[in-house]
Amino acid sequence: MGLPAALRDRVAAVHRGSALPERLRLYDGWAARYEQDVAALEYRAPHLAAASLSFAFPAPRAEARLLDVACGTGLVARELHRRGFRCLHGVDGSAGMLEQARSTGLYQELRLCVLGTEPLPAPAEHYDALTVVGALGEGQVSSTVLPELLRVTKPGGFLCLTTRSNPPNLRYKAELEAAMGQLEQSGAWQKLLAQEVEYWERATTEEESTQGTGYISGVVYIYQKCPVPHLEEG
Numbered sequence: 001m002g003l004p005a006a007l008r009d010r011v012a013a014v015h016r017g018s019a020l021p022e023r024l025r026l027y028d029g030w031a032a033r034y035e036q037d038v039a040a041l042e043y044r045a046p047h048l049a050a051a052s053l054s055f056a057f058p059a060p061r062a063e064a065r066l067l068d069v070a071c072g073t074g075l076v077a078r079e080l081h082r083r084g085f086r087c088l089h090g091v092d093g094s095a096g097m098l099e100q101a102r103s104t105g106l107y108q109e110l111r112l113c114v115l116g117t118e119p120l121p122a123p124a125e126h127y128d129a130l131t132v133v134g135a136l137g138e139g140q141v142s143s144t145v146l147p148e149l150l151r152v153t154k155p156g157g158f159l160c161l162t163t164r165s166n167p168p169n170l171r172y173k174a175e176l177e178a179a180m181g182q183l184e185q186s187g188a189w190q191k192l193l194a195q196e197v198e199y200w201e202r203a204t205t206e207e208e209s210t211q212g213t214g215y216i217s218g219v220v221y222i223y224q225k226c227p228v229p230h231l232e233e234g
Contacts (some may be wrong), residue, residue, distance in 0.1 A: 053158060064128040069115060070132055070141065122152040202215055
């Protein structure tokens with residue numbers, strides 16, 4: 001695949017569905033070279049997610065409070081900051097990743113939180129927008145976290161979520177979309193966007209490659225929490 005074997009091994013290790021303590025240990029160990037590795041993978045999800053959220057989000061952005069869930073080293077925050085978002089909070093389950101995120105100086109608040117095993121450290125209806133980029137996938141975070149994401153989002157607020165569409169993640173993606181659909185049917189949120197992207201990141205194995213392109217595909221979802229405020233006319 002043209003990628004260093006050590007890089008392929010690191011990616012495989014965090015996606016193989018190991019127990020949570022081991023997975024967090026792997027992320028802690030990966031943190032210092034994470035951005036170098038994802039650059040080699042041509043990982044586009046942070047850019048794509050931030051661009052999609054910015055398109056949906058009404059101005060002004062500078063005062064909007066945004067939670068970057070599973071924030072990692074701060075790749076999404078960099079993209080959001082470029083687009084005018086300034087009030088950024090982040091949570092991640094890896095202390096090593098949070099240390100890297102803190103060094104960016106882009107977050108007003110960073111907290112250690114293992115999504116899916118404990119509540120998000122925020123009161124209800126606290127955020128104008130929320131992102132989960134890269135964590136929703138097979139062997140990572142369960143789709144059962146969606147109600148908790150909605151809990152901390154304000155009515156009318158926006159949620160930007162991503163997942164991969166490579167073969168090992170197709171079962172998870174179907175479960176995620178089913179859970180999303182159930183929440184929409186119940187009136188919890190409404191879908192604004194589901195954008196499939198063919199060139200999401202470089203594949204680390206031939207089996208993961210989408211139709212032999214050498215890349216993994218993925219999808220960006222944008223939802224708005226109900227009730228959605230009505231714009232006044234005039």
